[in-house]
Amino acid sequence: VLDPAPSNYDKQAYYVNYNITEALKSGKNAFGIILGNGFYGQNISWKRDPESEKDMAYGPPTVKLLIKLKYEDGTEKDIYTDDTWKEATGPIVFNNIYGGDTYDARYEINGWNTIGYNDEAWGNARVASPKLKTISANQIPAIKKLKEFEPQNVFKAPDGNWIVDFGQNIAGWVKLNVKENEGQLIEITTTEALLTNGKDIFQGSTGGGANGMAQIYKYICKGDGLESWEPKFSYHGFRYAKIKGVSTKPDANMIKAVLVATDIQETGSFTSSDELLNKMHSISKWTIVDNVHGIPEDCPHREKCGWLGDAHAFCEYALYNYDMYDFYKKYMEDIVTQMRPTKGHNNPDIKFQVPTMIAPGKRTSTYAKIDWGVATMYLPWYNYLYYGDDAIVKDYYEPMRGLTNFYLNFKGENGIMQDGMGDWCPPLWDRRKNPSAMECDPIISANAYFYDVLGVMERFAEMNNDAAYAVKMKKEQRELKEAFNAAYLIEIPDTAHKWYGSQTATVQALQFGMVPDTEIEAVVNGLAHNIVAVKGGHHSTGIHGNRYIYTVLTKYGKADLAHQILTTPDFPSQTYVMNSGFTTWPERQFEWEKMEGPTNSLNHPMHSGFAAYFYESLGGIKSSEANPGYKVFTVNPEFPNKVTSTEVSIPTPYGQIKNHWKAKEGILTMNLEVPFNTKAKLVLNDEELKSLQINGVSFDSYKQGNDLKLVEGSNVILGSGTYEVAYKKS
Numbered sequence: 001v002l003d004p005a006p007s008n009y010d011k012q013a014y015y016v017n018y019n020i021t022e023a024l025k026s027g028k029n030a031f032g033i034i035l036g037n038g039f040y041g042q043n044i045s046w047k048r049d050p051e052s053e054k055d056m057a058y059g060p061p062t063v064k065l066l067i068k069l070k071y072e073d074g075t076e077k078d079i080y081t082d083d084t085w086k087e088a089t090g091p092i093v094f095n096n097i098y099g100g101d102t103y104d105a106r107y108e109i110n111g112w113n114t115i116g117y118n119d120e121a122w123g124n125a126r127v128a129s130p131k132l133k134t135i136s137a138n139q140i141p142a143i144k145k146l147k148e149f150e151p152q153n154v155f156k157a158p159d160g161n162w163i164v165d166f167g168q169n170i171a172g173w174v175k176l177n178v179k180e181n182e183g184q185l186i187e188i189t190t191t192e193a194l195l196t197n198g199k200d201i202f203q204g205s206t207g208g209g210a211n212g213m214a215q216i217y218k219y220i221c222k223g224d225g226l227e228s229w230e231p232k233f234s235y236h237g238f239r240y241a242k243i244k245g246v247s248t249k250p251d252a253n254m255i256k257a258v259l260v261a262t263d264i265q266e267t268g269s270f271t272s273s274d275e276l277l278n279k280m281h282s283i284s285k286w287t288i289v290d291n292v293h294g295i296p297e298d299c300p301h302r303e304k305c306g307w308l309g310d311a312h313a314f315c316e317y318a319l320y321n322y323d324m325y326d327f328y329k330k331y332m333e334d335i336v337t338q339m340r341p342t343k344g345h346n347n348p349d350i351k352f353q354v355p356t357m358i359a360p361g362k363r364t365s366t367y368a369k370i371d372w373g374v375a376t377m378y379l380p381w382y383n384y385l386y387y388g389d390d391a392i393v394k395d396y397y398e399p400m401r402g403l404t405n406f407y408l409n410f411k412g413e414n415g416i417m418q419d420g421m422g423d424w425c426p427p428l429w430d431r432r433k434n435p436s437a438m439e440c441d442p443i444i445s446a447n448a449y450f451y452d453v454l455g456v457m458e459r460f461a462e463m464n465n466d467a468a469y470a471v472k473m474k475k476e477q478r479e480l481k482e483a484f485n486a487a488y489l490i491e492i493p494d495t496a497h498k499w500y501g502s503q504t505a506t507v508q509a510l511q512f513g514m515v516p517d518t519e520i521e522a523v524v525n526g527l528a529h530n531i532v533a534v535k536g537g538h539h540s541t542g543i544h545g546n547r548y549i550y551t552v553l554t555k556y557g558k559a560d561l562a563h564q565i566l567t568t569p570d571f572p573s574q575t576y577v578m579n580s581g582f583t584t585w586p587e588r589q590f591e592w593e594k595m596e597g598p599t600n601s602l603n604h605p606m607h608s609g610f611a612a613y614f615y616e617s618l619g620g621i622k623s624s625e626a627n628p629g630y631k632v633f634t635v636n637p638e639f640p641n642k643v644t645s646t647e648v649s650i651p652t653p654y655g656q657i658k659n660h661w662k663a664k665e666g667i668l669t670m671n672l673e674v675p676f677n678t679k680a681k682l683v684l685n686d687e688e689l690k691s692l693q694i695n696g697v698s699f700d701s702y703k704q705g706n707d708l709k710l711v712e713g714s715n716v717i718l719g720s721g722t723y724e725v726a727y728k729k730s
Helices: 277-288 308-313 315-321 326-335 375-387 391-396 397-407 440-463 467-488 502-512 517-534 549-555 561-568 574-579 605-619 686-691 701-702
Strands: 012-015 065-069 076-080 092-096 100-104 134-137 142-151 151-154 162-178 185-191 214-218 227-229 238-243 255-264 271-274 340-343 349-353 621-623 634-636 644-654 657-662 666-675 679-682 709-711 715-718 721-728
Touching: 012 255, 076 561, 142 162, 162 214, 162 277, 162 326, 238 255, 255 440, 271 277, 271 605, 277 315, 277 574, 277 605, 308 315, 308 375, 308 605, 315 349, 315 375, 315 605, 326 375, 349 397, 349 721, 375 391, 375 397, 375 440, 391 397, 391 467, 397 440, 397 467, 467 502, 502 517, 502 549, 517 561, 549 561, 549 634, 549 721, 561 574, 561 605, 605 621, 605 644, 621 644, 634 715, 686 721
Parallel strands: 012 134, 100 214, 634 679
Antiparallel strands: 065 076, 092 100, 142 255, 151 162, 162 227, 162 238, 162 255, 185 214, 185 238, 271 644, 340 349, 621 634, 644 657, 657 666, 666 721, 679 715, 709 715
């Protein structure tokens, strides 16, 4: 459904292959197409958005069909759309990917797609010549109807209409079975939330918002008994449906919710002894599944846009859980085909090819600021790390190189790039009413990302035999580190601690290796000081900092603090959000009980990025830069005292990595599966190595009969196989 995937249609369009052999019958056959607007024609949306172009449509709905037939005698024939095809309007009298479908069953054309139908009253189709550059086969999984949900609660609103709660915030549509009189209008308004008092729906995130159109489905009955209907050309983000125009109380026979999304295959798994973390994992996955419809979206209702910053924020967590190999390759094409000539900052006479904040589509926002645009480098980098795929690096090296040069063109006299969007949506932040809640200066967080990306580009240059550029990247990265520390590393008054002025900047500096070795302890303590003494045991991070804060704290010996700020029930925390009843992560971090109803999107996957912590820290499994695609991977579970067991399964090109560990009385026991043709690097310190046992015997005894290596002092290399590993954790 809803295929093909969205793209920059005028530059790169996709077609979908269907094998219709089993559907064909001997003799005559009929072929028909139901054509809607899709993402191609959105000229009635976005009227109220000042950042959008005036016309959101690429043109009127247009379709091309080719049927390739091969007969049993070996002869072949092509049937294709041209002006001999016939066309007419039908019962879908309105459709918009944002606003919904309106279906008037009185205008149904019975038998229109059968061989006996008389189409004399139909007109001939018009030949169209849309602006088009490249058409390719759609390589990513199709968008499908994946699951149905029955009502979990049904109650009356103050206006007398019925409200249905499906129990889960999803992306998709409703499915109706109704029996009403001819001409009866049934309106279904879908929302993500109720009013805080629970008495009626709240349209704060779905009532029009950014695109200007509320989520409403309309069905007009034909009145000849039981009528069944579901939309074809729109999908909504919702948990609740308010139904107007039905004469009986809705139940599971009347209405269901249908999850509709790209059918990405779930290939990884995580579970632990901590049910709060398990619930966070479930919510994080739901927030991703609801937001893949041919592109990685920001939300499934207000915008449905591929914001680049959102895309890289949750990319690593998605790769741990799902087969995203083709998905991100396709999205890279969206980013590159969205590039447009943009003047340099310091050198306006130079024009660079730069993506916009959003890809693909007509809604673009501005040029991609550094912390959003780095998705252009991060997505190939992550694909390379997780799949060992160097093709994506080589295919897009030149656009990545050009974009890196564009960002270097923002360098100020202090060596810092003067550009950035900011640490989006920290607690209580509102860019109009409370901008100071974003504690990290956008330029600081953007430069931290750019420092990391300069290292990525050095590696990419080496992979593309661009030695001179690799040297340049190394130099730029070294100089940026010096400039960054000179500008932002500061002492915290009345303490022996240091930090970078905010939790986010400090977390990023630690994550990306920007902190001088001699200052790491002071900076880690500075971060912990702010969390505990200043913020009362809470994070103050937006998407940039929240992606890494739990991983960083755990890496530097503060695993219990990471767990504390995740699981404290008080605002702000992930647990606070769960206790507020959300089944997906909201865009904003607000105190919901103090509001009339929850505003902004309640389904934003950029906030799922932190959950990579479950795999990389608690599960302890990470791919390696030197041997990507998990050819060699590290095994190093790091965890708080309150987590006593974790089980992860991680997909690799060679098979599943599985690690199930338990901790009891200071002893860590791991059941570890290392796939064929890969190696695991067991990360240990000297004390842990002394107590190490493999398959029930001491390390010294085990290595006598097995080819084991010690690397980097005390780290053990294990070849493919299944192991029971035990050691005293220190």
